[in-house]
Amino acid sequence: MKETAITERLSGLGGAKWEVHLAAQRRVAEGQDIIELTIGEPDVPAPTRLVDAAVNALHQGRTTYSSGRGEAGLRAALAERYSDRSGRAISDLQVLCFPGTQTALYAVLMGVAETGCEVLVGDPMYATYQGVIRASGADVVPVPLRPENGFRIAADDIAARITPKTSAILLTTPHNPTGSILTKADLNAIGQLAIDHDLWIISDEVYEELVFDGNEFVSPLSLPELSDRVIVVSSISKSHAAPGFRSGWCIGPEAFAERLLPLSETMLFGNQPFIADMTEMAIREGSDVAAGMAQRFANRARILQDRLSTETRLRVHRPQAGMFAMIDVSATGLNGNDYAFHLLEHGKVAVMPGTSFGDTVDDWVRIALTVDDADFATACDRIINHVNQLQLENA
Structure with missing residues (x-):
């Protein structure tokens, strides 16, 4: 067969x-x-209050079908959080909810790359990145992360690997497996390459809340000149010690979210309402x-x-x-x-x-x-x- x-x-x-x-x-x-x-x-x-919130939502009958975008309350909470963090207005129409960062990455890569495309990603990389890129049909183009540069991906190394087939740059900041954080200068240089070559920037930020004292996290989403080409993926898996809940999202340009919606609906109609309710509480109240x-x-x-x-x-x-x-x-x-x-x-x-x-x-x-x-x-x-x-x- x-x-x-x-x-x-x-x-x-x-x-x-x-x-x-x-x-x-x-x-x-x-x-x-x-x-x-x-x-x-x-x-x-996982904190008891999150477990209790999910259980209470179950008892309240929050087991119906969801919106393909995700539950309205969670999307509103995420829009507010990213508006505050980025310093610019993020609409709930820019948010799609998924069961975990992994699913969000899969959907986003399917939306920006296909057979004949290339996606640039730092090497070393999170173990599933090759899979989500190859699933789309695109080729993985590793960009070496150099110990002497603190394992931060360098714009010059990206530039050397851009071809007419390149469709996206996949970033992880803070980085897994090395724990490095891209600086604003790094992101400005990478962002200029994306503008010059009309590329997407996908930023996996799942470790954003696990930054050690003395270090600063900067998201490319906070750079206004990149607003039409940055897609952020994240979840509550690390920040709230809740990997088993499988609750994540992507934040991107409104037009991109609209185009990706049919794919999201084909995969799964949003995330489960009782988990969305718990996640909304987690986002609004922050992590303890x-x-x-x-x-x-x-x-x-x-x-x-x-x-x-x-x-x-x-x-x-x-x-x-x-x-x-x-x-x-x-x-x-x-x-x-x-x-x-x-x-x-x-x-x-x-x-x-x-x-x-x-x-x-x-x-x-x-x-x-x-x-x-x-x-x-x-x-x-x-x-x-x-x-x-x-x-x-x-x-």
Whole structure:
């Protein structure tokens, strides 16, 4: 029987990237003592008030069909929030609601790219970006993110890869996996390229509320000259420790939202009303967990850098935001993939190889900062002991 071209385009982009994570989970299921630093689950449960709000909405009968755009109250709340944040008027007609950032990304990419197009995206990148771009039929064009530039995507590197086929630039700020934040100067330079070449800018801002003290987040949505070409995607997954609720959105030009609406309606008629009601409350009242998470993640990143820089030859890239830190493991003589499996086998710590996120961080691994302080301290001990044992074996 025949299968469609999309299945071939997405071949190898699913579970293969999570091989170390899955191997770690199998070992945990067998009873092994493994500290998992692989995925970005918040380190606190979803706040009780959000759960209660969703349950109350269920009891109130909020289980009917939704608008294809999303529930009116949630769209109004999002329009107000982004108007306040961007300093310019954002209408509820610029908002479409989806079940999570992932679905929003899928819909947006389907709306701006197709077969014959190219989408530029920083390498390393969030693990599903290749999939959402390839699903549209477009080609992924990686733009290397350089450690010496703080892993911030550089306009010159973007410019060198723009062709007549380029349709969009996909940004992540704050960035996953590196935790870097694009500056206003970065965005001005990238925005000028988008204007000059008539390109869309898609900005994934799901880590916006997990910015560490001393750093500043700037969205391209706040730059008036880019108002007709910026599309923001985000959700409550990280900011409100609510990934399982699957509640996200996109904010774009009104005409774009109107054109994307039939696709949204084809996929799913908005988000579920009882989840939309809870999300509206979350947006209007703000997060009571984001600040605490940001403080804890920043502290764990500091501890990781301090310990590994003084007790090993590993090099830690200090993140500015988010849930992760990147470690250069080239001093071990192993690439990131081999190191991750060796650490799992001999150090009992699970980390993600850099190659799960792109080709330019082959000698790096990503670790999650999301386990509690005691387990994180133990993980640091294990990583240090493992590296020192490797050095003895290779001496």
